[in-house]
Amino acid sequence: MDEFEIIRRHFLNTTIYRDDVRLGIGDDAAILRVPPGQELVISVDTLIAGVHFPEDLPAAAIGHRALAVNLSDLAAMGARPAWALLALSLPLADDEWLQKFARGFFALAERHQVALIGGNLARGPLNITVTVHGLLPSGQALVRSGAQPGDRIYVTGWLGDAAQGLQQLREHMQITEADNCVQRFCFPEPRIQAGLALRGIASAAIDISDGLVADLGHIVQASGVGAQLQVERLTLSPSLLHYKSREQALNLALAGGDDYELCFTVPEVRLPLLESQAHAFGCPVTHIGEITASKTLRCLKDDSTDWPLPFAGYRHF
Ligand code: ADP
Ligand code: MG
Numbered sequence: 001m002d003e004f005e006i007i008r009r010h011f012l013n014t015t016i017y018r019d020d021v022r023l024g025i026g027d028d029a030a031i032l033r034v035p036p037g038q039e040l041v042i043s044v045d046t047l048i049a050g051v052h053f054p055e056d057l058p059a060a061a062i063g064h065r066a067l068a069v070n071l072s073d074l075a076a077m078g079a080r081p082a083w084a085l086l087a088l089s090l091p092l093a094d095d096e097w098l099q100k101f102a103r104g105f106f107a108l109a110e111r112h113q114v115a116l117i118g119g120n121l122a123r124g125p126l127n128i129t130v131t132v133h134g135l136l137p138s139g140q141a142l143v144r145s146g147a148q149p150g151d152r153i154y155v156t157g158w159l160g161d162a163a164q165g166l167q168q169l170r171e172h173m174q175i176t177e178a179d180n181c182v183q184r185f186c187f188p189e190p191r192i193q194a195g196l197a198l199r200g201i202a203s204a205a206i207d208i209s210d211g212l213v214a215d216l217g218h219i220v221q222a223s224g225v226g227a228q229l230q231v232e233r234l235t236l237s238p239s240l241l242h243y244k245s246r247e248q249a250l251n252l253a254l255a256g257g258d259d260y261e262l263c264f265t266v267p268e269v270r271l272p273l274l275e276s277q278a279h280a281f282g283c284p285v286t287h288i289g290e291i292t293a294s295k296t297l298r299c300l301k302d303d304s305t306d307w308p309l310p311f312a313g314y315r316h317f
Contacts, residue, residue, distance in 0.1 A: 001093055001095065003121045006093055006098065006121060007025065007119075007121060009095075009098075010098045010099065010101075010102040011025065011086065011102060011116060011119065012025055012026075013102075013106050013109070013115075013116055015106070015110060016106075016109060016110055016113060016114065016115050016116075017115075018082065018083075018113065018115045020032055020033040020034075020035065020082065021033075021083065021115050021117055024115065024116075024117045024118065025116065025117060025118050025119075029118065030083070030085075030117035030118045032082075032083060032117065032133070034135065035135065037137060037138055038135045038136060038137060038138065039135070039136050039137075039138050039139075039141070040133060040134075040135065041074060041077050041079035041133070041134040041135070041136050041141065042131065042132070042133050042134075043070055043073040043074060043077075043131070043132055044070070044129060044130070044131040044132075045066075045069050045070050045073070045129070045130060046127060046128065046129040047062070047065060047066050047069070047127070047128045047129075047130075048125075048126075048127050049125065049126035049127065052065075053065060054166075054169055054170065055126070057169070057186065058100065058186065059097045059098075059099075059100035059101040059104065060100045060101065060103055060104030060107075061104060061186035061187060062101055062104065062128065063100070063101040063102060063103065063104030063105035063106075064104035064105065064107065064108050064186070064187050064188075065104075065186070065187075065188065066086070066105065066128040066130045067084060067105050067108050067109060067114070067130055067132070068108055068187070068188045068189070068190050068260065069130075069188070069190075069209065069260065070084070070130045070131070070132040071108070071112060071114070071132060071190035071192060072188070072190040072191065072207040072209070072260040073132070073207060074132055074134035074190070074192070074195070075190050075191045075192045075194065075195035075207060075262060076142065076195060076205050076206050076207035076262055077134065077136065077141050077142055077143070077195065077205070078136060078140060078141055078142040078195045078196060078198055078199045078202075078205070079134030079135060079136045079141070079195065080134055080135050080136070080192070080196060081112045081113070081114045081132060081133075081134045081192060082113075082114065082115070082133050082134055082135050083114065083115050083116075083117045083132070083133040084109065084114050084115070084116050084117065084130055084131065084132050084133070085116075085117060085118050085119050085130065085131040086105070086116060086118075086119035086120075086128070086129075086130055087119050087120040087121075087122075087128070087129040087130075087131075088119065088120070088121050088122070088127075088128055088129075089122045089123070089124035089125060089126065089127040089128075090121070090122075090123060090124070090126060091123070091124070091125060091126055092123075104187075108190075112190075112192055114132070136199075137199075140199045140200065142195065142198055142199065142202050142204065142205035142264070143204065143205075143222075144204055144205070144206055144218055144219050144222035144223065145204065145222040145223050145224075146202075146203040146204040146223060146265070147203050147204040147219050147220070147223035147225050147265040147291045148203060148223070148225065148265075148267060148291060149225055149226075149291055149292055149293040150267070150268060150290070150291065151203050151204075151265040151266060151267050151268070151290070151291040152265065152266050152268070152271070152287055152289075152290060152291075153216065153227060153229065153263065153264075153265055153287070153288050153289040153290060153291060154263070154264050154265070154266060154274075154285045154286060154287055154288065155208070155212065155234070155235075155261055155262070155263050155264075155285070155286055155288050156191050156194050156261045156262045156281065156283050156284070156285050157191070157235075157259075157261045157283045157284065158184075158235055158236065158237040158240070158259075158261070159208065159212055159234060159235075159236075159252075159253035159254075159256070159259050159261060160236060160237075160240050160244075160249055160250075160252035160253035160256050160259070161180060161181045161184040161185075161237050161239060161240050161259070162181070162184045162185040162188060162256065162257070162258035162259050162260070163185075163211075163252045163256025163257055163258060163259075164181040164239075164240050164243055164244065164249075164252055164256070165179070165180075165181035165182040165183065165184050165185030165186070166185045166258060168181060168182055168243075169182060169185065179239070180237060180239035181237075181239050181240060181243065184259075185258055188258065188259070188260040189260070190207075190260060191207070191260070191261060191262045191281075191282070191283065193280060193281060193282035193283075194262055194281040194282060194283060194285070195262060196280075197277045197280040197281050198262075198264055198277075200270075200273070201266060201270050201273050201274050201277060202264040202265060202266055203264075203265045203266065203267050203270075204219045204222070204223055204264065204265045205219075205262055205263070205264035205265075206218055206219050206262070206263050206264075207260055207261070207262055207263075208257075208259045208260065208261045208262070208263055209257060209258065209259075209260060210257050211254060211255040211256055211257045211259075212229075212234075212253060212254050212255070212259075212263060213229075213254050213255055213297065213299065213309065214255070214257075215263055216229070216263050216297060217297055219263065219265065220291075220295075220297050223291070224295070225291050225292065225293060225294075225295065226291070226292040226293060226294035226295045226296045226297060226298070227289055227290070227291055227292060227297045227298070228289050228290050228292055228298050228300055229254075229288055229289040229297070229298065229299045229300065229307075230288055230289050230300055230302070231250055231254065231299050231300060231301060231307040232250070232301060232302045233286060233287065233288045233289075234250060234253045234254075234286065234288055235284065235286045236249045236250070236253060240252065240253075250307075254299065254307075254309070255309070265291055
């Protein structure tokens with residue numbers, strides 16, 4: 001099977017139709033229409049086997065994750081996903097693997113109406129690079145640099161599950177379909193709805209890929225402010241607490257990574273707006289702290305003493 005046959009069989013998806021795609025897969029480049037009054041929001045992420053996921057992770061999970069981690073970046077900007085490019089390096093053309101990979105990728109793409117408009121295919125170590133494009137009314141992006149002292153800090157959903165799931169995968173290398181933590185590592189749900197609902201409400205936002213402390217650290221740094229986290233306010237899932245003590249679970253929530261939840265800040269004057277939008281988030285949101293003027297990030301226990309911080313987020317270099 002040559003490259004063109006692989007693309008035709010697995011990546012020419014006709015179930016997602018967008019009339020802003022003038023020319024999709026098949027020419028030297030794609031042609032897209034950005035509607036007037038909208039800004040284009042673009043992001044790219046590479047997933048490398050053995051670095052970002054265990055080599056033998058099921059292909060459907062790899063396909064899902066490759067798109068999900070990118071859509072999560074669009075969610076953090078408040079953008080609505082539109083188009084994706086997929087550059088795939090594969091050690092061999094395994095038809096069954098490709099079919100499962102594409103199924104995982106397109107199941108998520110369909111849910112968010114993301115059209116695959118092109119890509120690349122090469123032989124090499126397993127490595128997937130996805131570029132996503134989203135649309136946003138001009139000037140409405142959620143950026144990292146807008147947090148102000150006095151803003152409240154929130155987080156969506158549940159933290160720590162994915163790190164626990166990854167640990168389980170590494171220990172037994174066997175997927176228990178029913179295990180929520182393993183599922184949350186394999187099939188993270190990008191918080192697109194929450195990102196859209198936060199336009200005009202959040203003063204800053206980021207998606208949590210490297211762990212809450214590390215990623216909130218980026219907001220703090222970009223905004224030139226500080227933060228106080230009330231660690232014991234974090235919402236933990238019953239499945240995480242099934243495996244870990246409360247303290248261990250909180251440490252995973254602070255530093256585990258791979259959650260793809262959103263962390264965002266809201267000025268006090270916009271709290272009523274946040275309340276009024278609560279139904280639109282598609283997940284719970286938890287108030288976990290405050291932005292301060294101090295330029296340091298402090299993690300506190302309920303009794304206001306310092307929570308001893310575990311290791312920081314994942315770093316490649
Ligand atoms: P070129 O050599 O001009 O870069 P290619 O032969 O690499 O073009 O690709 C042919 C067409 O197939 C292009 O439209 C390209 O975007 C698309 N394509 C290649 N690989 C993929 C892929 N993995 N998924 C989706 N589209 C792909
Ligand atoms: Mg060409």
